[in-house]
């Protein structure tokens with residue numbers, strides 16, 4: 001009965017991974033392996049079907065207990081079995097107290113281990129059955145590449161599963177950076193159109209007057225510059241899905257033509273006479289309030305109702321703060337290089353969770369990426385955060401000097417200021433790279449993704465040469 005359930009084995013020893021994998025395959029399990037905690041978490045993010053994790057306790061970087069904590073954040077009901085070497089039983093007991101399913105001492109008995117894994121699988125299945133079948137897909141905090149455990153995100157995850165099955169138009173609204181595009185990706189990839197084209201159109205980026213030909217294509221010679229016939233996005237998306245991103249930016253006159261495709265599924269290329277029929281699922285998204293736009297005369301009411309068949313509204317991050325720690329850990333895994341495990345101090349975590357995040361998840365992602373890049377050591381503290389978040393004035397944070405301070409251009413123009421700031425930034429980054437590699441120029445160059453020669457030249461230019469000779 002346990003055939004096909006997948007077990008993830010995490011151990012820094014190649015040999016142990018191999019032995020465990022062979023043994024569990026013989027007992028009828030599928031197995032996956034990871035050499036460290038960070039890689040294990042990356043696998044778990046992609047594979048919510050994994051039924052059991054077996055992890056060694058002592059590993060370089062993230063140890064078994066840290067891994068357990070992170071797994072519990074991703075999916076609290078996933079059973080984790082801890083392997084311990086002789087003499088580390090106390091930590092194993094601690095691990096069980098903090099939520100591990102059980103532990104087993106090395107060297108272990110094959111049969112006993114298989115039995116324990118079977119028990120864990122049974123446990124996993126029973127907790128799965130207890131959950132409401134509709135809610136079940138949402139019991140994991142990573143869904144379709146999106147992180148979230150807040151009530152709002154859970155209900156959005158459920159909504160996505162339901163709307164993916166339909167062919168109706170979806171309107172995704174929410175502030176900038178809340179994840180509208182990720183939702184659109186999920187809807188398409190979960191639908192039965194997933195192996196057909198998914199065409200994304202950024203309506204704000206289409207030049208004046210070119211909307212019609214962009215959407216519906218044009219025939220040769222339809223207008224000046226139309227040297228060849230060209231299919232439009234609706235034609236290319238046939239059978240699949242089209243995303244009309246920033247839909248509020250479509251000119252008013254064009255909105256009527258869009259309404260027609262939505263209602264009748266037909267259109268003509270600019271300058272053409274043939275009527276095309278297209279079978280396209282439409283997803284629209286906007287960070288504007290369309291009701292307001294309608295009142296101001298910028299958006300057609302009838303088009304709004306046509307688009308708003310299945311509305312999805314993404315709440316801003318500040319209204320779902322419980323997602324912030326999960327997102328932070330997710331971005332740490334994403335941006336920390338190799339198997340480096342970056343910890344975060346309680347104060348820094350507090351500052352990050354109480355900040356207003358006007359740019360939502362995109363802003364959080366950028367802050368994490370830059371903080372981790374510039375981090376000395378392995379613990380991120382409030383001093384590593386930008387001052388608007390840490391509340392600490394003059395914190396060493398890119399881009400450095402605020403633009404307002406460059407008010408005196410009497411002796412330095414744009415070029416000089418930019419050059420000076422670039423030098424300062426390069427100096428800072430190179431010094432950090434050298435420090436973190438123990439002054440090893442070759443490795444620092446790798447870290448900075450430039451050639452060794454290039455780095456040496458830069459160091460000379462910036463006056464860093466003598467320090468490292």
Ligand SMILES: Nc1ncnc2c1ncn2[C@@H]1O[C@H](COP(=O)(O)OP(=O)(O)OP(=O)(O)O)[C@@H](O)[C@H]1O
Nearest residue numbers: 145146147175176177178179180181182287361362
């Ligand atoms: N729940 C989430 N989990 C993980 N990453 C997320 C989540 N939501 C958004 N992101 C990330 O945040 C960034 C912004 O997301 P996205 O581009 O989907 O936002 P948007 O709402 O379309 O923004 P805009 O209105 O500015 O276009 C992306 O890098 C995306 O991967």
Ligand SMILES: [Mg+2]
Nearest residue numbers: 177180181245
């Ligand atoms: Mg977007």
